[in-house]
Amino acid sequence: MKSRIKKISIAIILILFIAIQFFDVMPNYVAETSKNAIEKHYSVPQNVQQILKTSCYDCHSNNTVYPWYSKVQPVKWWLANHINDGKRHLNFDKFGTYPKDKKLQKLDEVAETVNADEMPLSSYTVIHTQAKLSAEQKSLIQSWVKSMKGQINKEILVR
Numbered sequence: 001m002k003s004r005i006k007k008i009s010i011a012i013i014l015i016l017f018i019a020i021q022f023f024d025v026m027p028n029y030v031a032e033t034s035k036n037a038i039e040k041h042y043s044v045p046q047n048v049q050q051i052l053k054t055s056c057y058d059c060h061s062n063n064t065v066y067p068w069y070s071k072v073q074p075v076k077w078w079l080a081n082h083i084n085d086g087k088r089h090l091n092f093d094k095f096g097t098y099p100k101d102k103k104l105q106k107l108d109e110v111a112e113t114v115n116a117d118e119m120p121l122s123s124y125t126v127i128h129t130q131a132k133l134s135a136e137q138k139s140l141i142q143s144w145v146k147s148m149k150g151q152i153n154k155e156i157l158v159r
């Protein structure tokens, strides 16, 4: 009797697992760089851009580079949730649309979260080990944030 219940439970779990595979999620992807992307408005040195792309853009831009396991539910939902949440807080592809105060505030938060090892999320760097920031990369971000705030305060726009 017990083993029958076990078998039925496993069958139900399997069926549910297969059923949820049919729920699709819109991928976070657009073909072109947004005209509001941070690098279209301000100077972002190549080495900083590379760090942001590798360590932040999967959750804070309009383009995520998806790993193979992202095709499997419920992983797809879980990732979509993180990406939506991340983009709501900060989207580098929308940075140009933020009012001045918000730009400055977001940059402060970038410096803070990177310094405190809160970003990129540890649940992400466990798998994306290359996204982990070295001390050197962290200090690059700090000085870039400083120069960005200078640019924004003086409103020197690099177009």
Ligand code: HEC
Pocket: 052, 055, 056, 057, 058, 059, 060, 082, 083, 085, 086, 089, 090, 106, 109, 110, 113, 114, 119, 120, 121, 124
């Ligand atoms: C795996 C997804 C992911 C990655 C990668 C990631 N973030 Fe985030 N980020 C989030 C999520 C989710 C939130 C919102 C919830 C939170 O604050 O934890 C967030 C919030 C933020 C915030 C706003 C904090 C606040 O107080 O509102 C900043 C700033 C930020 N991230 C910067 C970065 C930077 C810079 C990087 C790269 C060095 C990065 N993030 C990488 C998911 C991510």
